[in-house]
Amino acid sequence: MRTTIWFFMFWVYTIGTVFLLPFAMYLNKKGELLRKRRFTQNIAHKWSKKLVALTGSNIEVMGVNNIPDGPVLFVSNHQGNFDIPLLLSNLPKSIGFVAKIELKKMPIINRWMELLECVFIDRKDLRQSLRAITRAIEVLKSGQSIVIFPEGTRSKGNEIQPFKPGSLRMAAKADVPIVPITIKGSYKILEATNKINPADVQIIISEAINVNEIDTDKATDLTVMVFNIIKDNLENNQSVYSN
Numbered sequence: 001m002r003t004t005i006w007f008f009m010f011w012v013y014t015i016g017t018v019f020l021l022p023f024a025m026y027l028n029k030k031g032e033l034l035r036k037r038r039f040t041q042n043i044a045h046k047w048s049k050k051l052v053a054l055t056g057s058n059i060e061v062m063g064v065n066n067i068p069d070g071p072v073l074f075v076s077n078h079q080g081n082f083d084i085p086l087l088l089s090n091l092p093k094s095i096g097f098v099a100k101i102e103l104k105k106m107p108i109i110n111r112w113m114e115l116l117e118c119v120f121i122d123r124k125d126l127r128q129s130l131r132a133i134t135r136a137i138e139v140l141k142s143g144q145s146i147v148i149f150p151e152g153t154r155s156k157g158n159e160i161q162p163f164k165p166g167s168l169r170m171a172a173k174a175d176v177p178i179v180p181i182t183i184k185g186s187y188k189i190l191e192a193t194n195k196i197n198p199a200d201v202q203i204i205i206s207e208a209i210n211v212n213e214i215d216t217d218k219a220t221d222l223t224v225m226v227f228n229i230i231k232d233n234l235e236n237n238q239s240v241y242s243n
Contacts, residue, residue, distance in 0.1 A: 003196040006054050013050055014108050017043055021108075024115050037144065040115045041094040048085035055082070055189050056198035061090045063205035067179055071145045072208065073171040076181035077160050077230050078149035080191045082201075083183055087147055090203055098136055098148040101128075117144050123152060123164075133170055140174035147181075150223070156191040158184065160231050163223050172211045172222075180206040180226050182233035204233045 020043055027036035052059065074095065076083065084097060096117040104110050104120045113120075117139045121132040136146055150167035151160065171178045181203065188199035206229050214222050 002056070006051070006196045009054055010051060013047055017047060017112065018108060021111055021115075024112075028115060033142070036115065037094040037117075040112065044088045044112065044116060048088035051085050052082065052089055055196050057189055058198070058200050059086065059090065059203065060201070061203045061205070063207075064092060066205045066207050067091070067093065068177055068208050071140050071143050071174070071176050072179045073140060073168070073174070073176055074145060074147040074179050074181050075168060075226050075230075076147060076149055077183055077234070078151050078154050079158070079183055079185070079187040080154055080156060080189060082186045082189045083149070083154075084147075086183065086186055086201065086203060087181070091145075091147075093145045095145045095147050096139060098132070098146060100153075117142075119146070137170045137174045140170065140176050145176075146170075150226075154187070154191065156187050158187070158234060160227070160234055163227050165223070168223055168226060172214075175212070177208040177210050178222075178226060179208045180229045182206070182230045184234060206230075206233070 024036060024040050024043070027039060072093070074087070074091065076087065084099075087095065094116075096119065097113070098119050098121055099113065101120045101122040103113060103118075119132045119136045119139065122128045136148075140146055148167060148170075150163035152164050152167075153161070155161050168178060184202040184204070185199050186201050188197060189201070190196060209222075209225070211222065214225075
């Protein structure tokens with residue numbers, strides 16, 4: 001019953017945002033970038049918070065004070081479909097996502113994702129992937145934060161999969177810090193049983209990494225560093241983070 005209600009309300013809430021799209025598109029057309037970002041982020045925050053609340057889950061967010069001012073590249077593990085609404089509803093920044101191209105086919109959602117300056121990537125098409133990364137760098141340089149899931153797909157469990165090579169280089173090219181994020185337990189909301197279930201979820205925000213202090217010729221070292229931070233948090237029952 002919870003699953004049926006959730007999917008029904010998903011479309012109720014989503015269709016309800018259609019009436020707000022024209023104003024967001026107007027701001028975008030007029031080039032009022034900051035107003036557009038504040039408006040779209042506010043809509044996305046409220047939409048996602050309602051959807052997460054409908055699951056009955058308990059969400060614990062730790063380390064918010066680790067997020068620096070200005071645009072950042074959030075690098076997160078990816079356990080389930082709820083990771084995007086979890087981050088939209090809990091990160092205190094205007095954010096877009098590097099998202100799989102399949103999401104571009106979702107009606108209404110795709111329009112809001114475009115307004116949030118999300119970047120759609122087709123990992124089966126190398127040229128398109130390179131263009132998408134270039135676009136993500138431009139978005140970061142313009143002041144919008146970006147979330148990337150460098151595993152490339154959902155783990156559907158508590159294990160972390162290897163990061164795609166070179167997936168974090170955009171931070172160095174855009175000259176923005178990296179903020180590692182660990183999501184624990186989000187797969188239990190849906191992927192564990194293929195039904196909506198209440199779950200205890202932790203979002204751990206680790207200290208920012210200044211990429212200027214990392215040898216840019218050693219991108220592999222940066223990837224391993226971020227991977228290990230997230231992996232350690234997943235394995236540690238008492239989460240390690242700074243306030």
